[in-house]
Amino acid sequence: WQATRASRSFMIALRFGMTKRSFFSHDDNIHTKKQKISMTASNCTWGDWMGSWKTNAADVDQEAERIDRQKASFGEETISRLKDLNVLILGCRGVGVETAKNLILSNVGGVLIVDEDPAKMADRGSNFYLTNQHVKDATPRAEACLEELKTLNPFCKVDICRSSPTTELLSSTNVLSSGRGLAAVVVTSLELHSKFNLKEWNQACRAHGIAFILAVNHGVSLSLFF
Numbered sequence: 001w002q003a004t005r006a007s008r009s010f011m012i013a014l015r016f017g018m019t020k021r022s023f024f025s026h027d028d029n030i031h032t033k034k035q036k037i038s039m040t041a042s043n044c045t046w047g048d049w050m051g052s053w054k055t056n057a058a059d060v061d062q063e064a065e066r067i068d069r070q071k072a073s074f075g076e077e078t079i080s081r082l083k084d085l086n087v088l089i090l091g092c093r094g095v096g097v098e099t100a101k102n103l104i105l106s107n108v109g110g111v112l113i114v115d116e117d118p119a120k121m122a123d124r125g126s127n128f129y130l131t132n133q134h135v136k137d138a139t140p141r142a143e144a145c146l147e148e149l150k151t152l153n154p155f156c157k158v159d160i161c162r163s164s165p166t167t168e169l170l171s172s173t174n175v176l177s178s179g180r181g182l183a184a185v186v187v188t189s190l191e192l193h194s195k196f197n198l199k200e201w202n203q204a205c206r207a208h209g210i211a212f213i214l215a216v217n218h219g220v221s222l223s224l225f226f
Helices: 002-020 030-037 057-066 068-074 076-083 094-105 121-125 132-136 141-150 167-171 190-194 198-207
Strands: 086-090 110-114 157-160 184-187 211-217 222-225
Touching: 068 076, 086 094, 094 110, 094 141, 094 211, 110 141, 121 132, 141 157, 167 198, 184 198, 190 198, 198 211
Parallel strands: 086 110, 086 184, 110 157, 184 211
Antiparallel strands: 211 222
């Protein structure tokens, strides 16, 4: 329950951040932005309007039908921005896997997960994808969840980092072969500070215009920083 609460708080923070940032070029004027937002299926395909990396027309139509209710709830502009987001999640315990699940179902462009620590029996209390076999084989948590997360949405690119990333990843302009960089970094455990200098990552994210969000569950309480 606490993992879900922290994850939902993160989603609110991410959406709040989206309202404050523009995902259009700085060279675009207001008139050009309005033209982009008002594009409809009459003059372009859904995948093009969404900024999607897909080219298969059949897949594009299926995606439009899949998220029709979401478009009615959030609006076309918000949905188009979501599709262009690549999010890096550090940690795949309760908050991490719940955040990944919610982002994937929200139809963001891509989710990249980092957690090389082996699955433990205690993790099964918060990570619903871990099994006894994962614990027995000491499978890394992110790797153990990957295939299940991929099944949630075929239109969202989902993968894991096979080794601990450095802040150099923040300058990449082709994350998950999407042709775009990261839009947000989500830290889901303070235990990661021993592997990642969170202060350095926070400063590097802000320098690159990337949202840095820390969502941590402390049992009966949680911490959220962004």
